[in-house]
Amino acid sequence: MEDRDVKKIVREGYGAIAGKGGSCCGPAEPCCCGASKADEISSQIGYSMEELKSVPEGANLGLGCGNPVALASLRKGETVVDLGSGPGLDSFLAANAVGEAGRIIGVDMTHEMLEKARENARKGGYGNVEFRLGEIENLPVADATADAIISNCVINLSPDKERVFREAFRILKPGGRLMVSDIVLEGELPQQVRESAAAYVGCVSGAVLREDYFRMIEEAGFENVEVESAEYPLKMMFDDDTAEAIMAGLDISQEEMARLERLVVSAKIKAVKPA
Numbered sequence: 001m002e003d004r005d006v007k008k009i010v011r012e013g014y015g016a017i018a019g020k021g022g023s024c025c026g027p028a029e030p031c032c033c034g035a036s037k038a039d040e041i042s043s044q045i046g047y048s049m050e051e052l053k054s055v056p057e058g059a060n061l062g063l064g065c066g067n068p069v070a071l072a073s074l075r076k077g078e079t080v081v082d083l084g085s086g087p088g089l090d091s092f093l094a095a096n097a098v099g100e101a102g103r104i105i106g107v108d109m110t111h112e113m114l115e116k117a118r119e120n121a122r123k124g125g126y127g128n129v130e131f132r133l134g135e136i137e138n139l140p141v142a143d144a145t146a147d148a149i150i151s152n153c154v155i156n157l158s159p160d161k162e163r164v165f166r167e168a169f170r171i172l173k174p175g176g177r178l179m180v181s182d183i184v185l186e187g188e189l190p191q192q193v194r195e196s197a198a199a200y201v202g203c204v205s206g207a208v209l210r211e212d213y214f215r216m217i218e219e220a221g222f223e224n225v226e227v228e229s230a231e232y233p234l235k236m237m238f239d240d241d242t243a244e245a246i247m248a249g250l251d252i253s254q255e256e257m258a259r260l261e262r263l264v265v266s267a268k269i270k271a272v273k274p275a
């Protein structure tokens with residue numbers, strides 16, 4: 001797939017998910033879990049119910065694969081950029097952590113997600129959270145702006161991950177932290193999965209090997225790159241209907257699906273821009 005086509009498919013997929021009001025980092029068509037299902041999934045991937053209750057209703061569509069805010073050890077007054085902010089869950093949690101003296105900038109390329117996030121900010125009275133339309137490969141953020149960058153299950157969707165990490169490096173202040181939850185692979189995916197648009201939107205086929213992900217972060221200039229944890233999340237990320245729909249669409253057997261589940265890992269990754 002050409003990069004342009006990938007972006008179009010991803011944008012359309014997440015536009016549809018925003019319109020439906022729920023999914024599970026899965027393809028737009030089969031999955032539309034409601035608020036309680038989204039909260040159930042999110043509590044399995046690292047959010048506390050208290051956190052989920054502290055954000056405006058509709059900010060959690062169950063699209064993440066970890067909890068980068070928990071990783072970010074944010075301090076009062078910090079500026080945080082959320083790459084691929086979706087409906088805003090992590091941006092609002094980050095806003096709660098940095099307080100009124102802090103500032104959050106969420107960036108997303110999907111209009112429908114942006115509208116949802118902005119409405120959620122209005123509903124929740126978040127005056128210090130701003131959502132900008134833009135691509136994470138060309139961040140609409142000035143150099144050396146952020147103390148921390150968070151991102152949840154987004155960079156795997158980019159066809160140019162090297163560029164995303166270079167952009168992240170550019171907008172961080174010296175000493176700034178990159179804190180990411182994302183999908184990485186422990187081995188090569190079967191060909192029919194690699195070529196599936198549904199599995200791409202579902203955060204699977206755009207993912208790269210864990211060592212390649214690491215290398216790209218280091219090549220962008222980051223240091224102290226480390227993985228805090230890595231889990232096998234497919235069962236958690238997809239509700240059963242979605243997993244079934246992907247399997248049916250791809251024509252893969254239960255055994256292949258079981259192998260796939262072991263290849264696809266949700267990792268929490270930290271790195272620092274040298275001071």
Ligand SMILES: C[S@@+](CC[C@H](N)C(=O)[O-])C[C@H]1O[C@@H](n2cnc3c(N)ncnc32)[C@H](O)[C@@H]1O
Pocket residue numbers: 010011014025060061062063064065083084085086087088089090107108109110113134135136137151152153154157158203
């Ligand atoms: C799986 S969702 C995660 C949303 C959010 N981080 C969360 O956890 O709720 C991926 C989001 O990233 C956005 N996205 C994907 N690729 C992007 C890109 N290249 N530039 C900007 N946003 C992108 C999508 O529009 C979507 O809102």
